[in-house]
Amino acid sequence: MPKLLHTILVAIPLAFTTPAAFARAFPVSVDHAYGTTTIQAAPQRVVTWGWGTQDAVLALGVVPVGIPSMTYGGDGEGLLAWTRAAIEQSGQPMPEILGDGAGTPNFEAIAALDPDVIIAVYSGITEAEYARLSQIAPTVVFPEIRWTASWQDVVRLTGEALGKPGEAAQLIADTEQFIADEVAKYPAIAGKTVINFVDSGEGSISIRKAIDPRTKLLLSFGLLPAPELDNSDPAAFNYLLSYENLASLDADILVAFMDSSEAFFAQPFAARAPQVEKGALVLVDGASTTMAVGGAVTPLSLRWALPDLVSAVGAAAEAAEKP
Secondary structure, three states: OOEEOOOOOOOOOOOOOOOOOOOOOOOEEEEEOOEEEEEOOOOOOEEEOOOOHHHHHHHOOOOOOEEEEOOOOOOOOOOOHHHHHHHHHHOOOOOEEEEEOOOOOOHHHHHHOOOOEEEOOOOOOOHHHHHHHHHHOOEEOOOOOOOOOOHHHHHHHHHHHHOOHHHHHHHHHHHHHHHHHHHOOOHHHOOOEEEEEEEOOOOEEEEEOOOOHHHHHHHOOOOEEOOOOOOOOOOOOEEEEEHHHHHHOOOOEEEEEOOOHHHHHHOHHHHOOHHHHHOOEEEEOOHHHHHHHHOOOOHHHHHHHHHHHHHHHHHHHHHHOOO
16 A cells, blocks of 8 residues: 655745735735734734744745744654755744644743734634734734635735735745646546545544645545535534444545554454555655645645655555456
8 A cells, every 4th residue: 555654855945035026015904714914014023823834934935033833743843844944945043933833822922022923824723812912913814714724825825914925826836736747647546536534543533524724635636525424513624433434434545644554554444444455545654744745734845745645646546446
């Protein structure tokens, strides 16, 4: 079965200058789930929160003064490999590390950095937290629902906040073309149905629904979402399914993110799944790779890990065609 173990860091194109044709005059207003945020002048001191927004800021040529740590997949300082590479490539000072981006914002530490703007597009910021952050600096969050912003949403809203909508649009277009070029190498992918899940560790798997940005990435390959077995909460990005029902999942391909995949799929309830028997299963192992394509997905992380993921999905798609 296709398996992703590690990847090799590749060169990451960054834009550390702003072409005048791309720049937008300030003030700018950015619409998001909690209202409209107006930013009076081009931000010089940017703080990010949640997952992945720091990569969008870096890719658009700005080094934040404060970023969250990544407790899963990060190095000793909580930095993901591609994020560290981008900061080092910039030649600018290392940002202040503000704590786990999946948790409650460190309001005091953020305020101490005197930011011009706080950007938290792929995050779980509550409305109360947003109100408190907005007292520190203009704050931009997700378009609609917490933790469901796609990487394109992150880049687009970040570009608007920085006054770089043109550069953001170009970054999205370039990244989407990069994805399309990789997927074109594996024509069997088109039209296959997929289920994306993780092991919850409590007798069930957590299935990521089509609104989850990690599943959106897979669907951008030309895959189709398999029928959802539980849509009782349309705003939820996942639902739980007991182990014994794994074999009944109706999908051509399974994509699983977990650290102990071989042991998991050796268990009888998993081994008898038709996708496992055919080899139509993609196993994504390792914290860094999991975060790159199944966690904090960004233009930087995709340059780091996408080719391996697409290759594995292509092999699984070919296996799914076996009788």
